[in-house]
Amino acid sequence: MSEVVGGIFTSHVPGIGAAIAKGLQDDPYWQPFFDGFIPVHAFLEREKPDVAVVFYNDHGLNFFLDKMPTFAIGAASEYRHEDEGWGIGGFKPFPGHPALSWHIIEQVVGEEFDPVTCQSMLVDHAVAVPFELCWPGTDAWPVRLVPICLNTVQHPLPSPKRCLALGRAVGRALESWQGGERIVVLGTGGLSHQLDGARAGHINVEYDRFCLRNLASDPEAMLQHDTLDIVELAGSQGVEILNWLAARGALRGSVRELASNYHVPISNTAAATVLLENRARVRA
Amino acid sequence: MLPFSRAEASGKRAIPGTPVFDGDAAMAGYALNAMCYSFNSADNRAAFAAGEEAYMDRFALTDQQREAVRQRDVLGMIAAGGNVYYLAKLAGILGLNVQDLGALQTGVAVDDFKAALLAHGVTERTVS
Numbered sequence: 369m370s371e372v373v374g375g376i377f378t379s380h381v382p383g384i385g386a387a388i389a390k391g392l393q394d395d396p397y398w399q400p401f402f403d404g405f406i407p408v409h410a411f412l413e414r415e416k417p418d419v420a421v422v423f424y425n426d427h428g429l430n431f432f433l434d435k436m437p438t439f440a441i442g443a444a445s446e447y448r449h450e451d452e453g454w455g456i457g458g459f460k461p462f463p464g465h466p467a468l469s470w471h472i473i474e475q476v477v478g479e480e481f482d483p484v485t486c487q488s489m490l491v492d493h494a495v496a497v498p499f500e501l502c503w504p505g506t507d508a509w510p511v512r513l514v515p516i517c518l519n520t521v522q523h524p525l526p527s528p529k530r531c532l533a534l535g536r537a538v539g540r541a542l543e544s545w546q547g548g549e550r551i552v553v554l555g556t557g558g559l560s561h562q563l564d565g566a567r568a569g570h571i572n573v574e575y576d577r578f579c580l581r582n583l584a585s586d587p588e589a590m591l592q593h594d595t596l597d598i599v600e601l602a603g604s605q606g607v608e609i610l611n612w613l614a615a616r617g618a619l620r621g622s623v624r625e626l627a628s629n630y631h632v633p634i635s636n637t638a639a640a641t642v643l644l645e646n647r648a649r650v651r652a
Numbered sequence: 653m654l655p656f657s658r659a660e661a662s663g664k665r666a667i668p669g670t671p672v673f674d675g676d677a678a679m680a681g682y683a684l685n686a687m688c689y690s691f692n693s694a695d696n697r698a699a700f701a702a703g704e705e706a707y708m709d710r711f712a713l714t715d716q717q718r719e720a721v722r723q724r725d726v727l728g729m730i731a732a733g734g735n736v737y738y739l740a741k742l743a744g745i746l747g748l749n750v751q752d753l754g755a756l757q758t759g760v761a762v763d764d765f766k767a768a769l770l771a772h773g774v775t776e777r778t779v780s
Contacts, residue, residue, distance in 0.1 A: 400775045404777065427737040428689055428692070428737045428741065432686070433686075434686075452692060453745075522673055522674070522678050523674040562670065563740070563750050565730060565757060566757060567670050568669075568753065568754040569754045599667055599672060600670070604670050627777075628778045629777045630774065631776075632772040632774040633772060638772070
C-alpha cells in the first residue's frame with residue numbers, strides 16, 4: 369500500500385531559482401530562507417518518497433487566458449520547465465507517473481470534481497523552484513511528479529473550501545492507490561505578497577502568522593475568509609495560499625508540524641517553509 | 653480592470669490599491685496579455701525589441717494599451733486589463749524586476765521600496 373509521508377509547503381518566488389543558480393544560499397539576504405530547508409532535507413533523506421504530488425499555480429507558461437482551467441491535473445510521462453520570458457528554464461525534466469495521475473483523476477471525478485486533464489503540460493517556477501529547494505544538486509529528480517494546478521490568476525478563483533475539499537479528495541485517492549509508493553505532498557506559493565497596483569509591496573505578517581498557526585492543526589480556520597478576503601489580507605498574489613490549503617487537505621492522517629520557517633522579505637514576498645508529518649490514524 | 657469608483661458602482665467589491673483580475677479585466681486586457689504571453693519565446697522578445705509598434709500591431713493592442721506600453725506606465729497597463737503575471741514577461745524585456753515594478757506603481761524610489769520590504773525584518777523558526 370502507498371503511504372502519504374507528509375507535506376512540504378513553500379514559497380516559490382522566481383528569484384529563489386536565480387539565487388540557487390548563483391550559489392547565494394549562504395548570502396546574508398538569502399540564508400534565513402534557505403536555512404528553513406535543513407529539516408526538510410533531513411525529512412526527505414529519512415522518508416525517501418518516490419512521488420511528489422504538487423499543488424501549485426501556473427504563471428503564464430502552460431496556461432493562458434484563452435483556456436484557463438480552475439483545476440488541472442497532469443497525466444504526462446514527463447514534464448518540462450521552459451523559458452517563462454526571462455531566459456531561465458531548462459531545469460532537469462520531471463518524470464511523471466501517469467498511472468497514479470489517472471487514478472487520482474478517476475477518483476476525484478468520481479467525487480464530482482471536474483478537473484481538466486493534461487497529457488502534455490509544462491510546469492513553471494512554481495514546481496521547479498520547490499523541487500530545487502527540496503532536492504538540491506541532484507543529477508536526476510528522485511521523485512516522480514503529479515502536478516495539480518489551481519487557478520489563482522483569473523477571478524473567480526476556486527473558493528478556499530473547494531480547494532481544501534479537492535485536496536481531501538486527492539488524499540483519499542492516494543490512500544486507495546494500490547502501489548507501494550511513498551508519497552510526499554507539496555503546496556507552493558505565498559505567503560503574503562502583492563506585485564501589482566498602488567498597494568504593491570503589501571505584506572501582512574499577522575495574517576501569515578494566522579495561516580502558519582492553523583495549517584497543521586486547524587486548516588478549516590482558514591475557510592473563514594473567502595478568496596477576496598484573502599486578496600485583501602494577503603495581497604493579490606498572497607491568494608496562492610489556496611495551493612497550501614489544497615495540499616493540506618491531502619494529508620488526512622495524524623498531522624504534526626515538524627518545522628516552520630517564516631522570513632520577510634524575499635523579493636516582494638513574505639517567504640515561508642513548513643514541514644508536516646502525516647501518520648496513519650490509529651484505528652479502533 | 654475597472655477603476656475602483658466604477659468597481660464600487662458596479663456592485664463589485666473594491667480593495668484599495670489592489671487590482672482584482674476578473675472576467676471584465678480579462679476581456680479588456682486580452683490583447684495586451686496575449687502579447688506578453690508571447691514573450692515566453694526568445695524570438696518574440698527580440699522581435700518586440702526590434703520594433704515595438706509593429707509588434708503591438710500584430711497583437712492588435714488597444715490605443716490605451718499601446719500608450720501605456722510606450723510610457724512604461726505599469727498602472728496604466730493594469731488599468732487597461734494587464735495582469736501582472738503576463739506583464740512580468742514584458743518587464744523582463746525592459747530590464748525591470750518586481751521591485752522596480754513596485755517602485756513604479758507606488759511612486760517611490762526603488763531603494764525606498766526595497767527598504768520598506770526590509771523594514772518588516774521578521775524571521776521566525778520552529779523545529780520540533
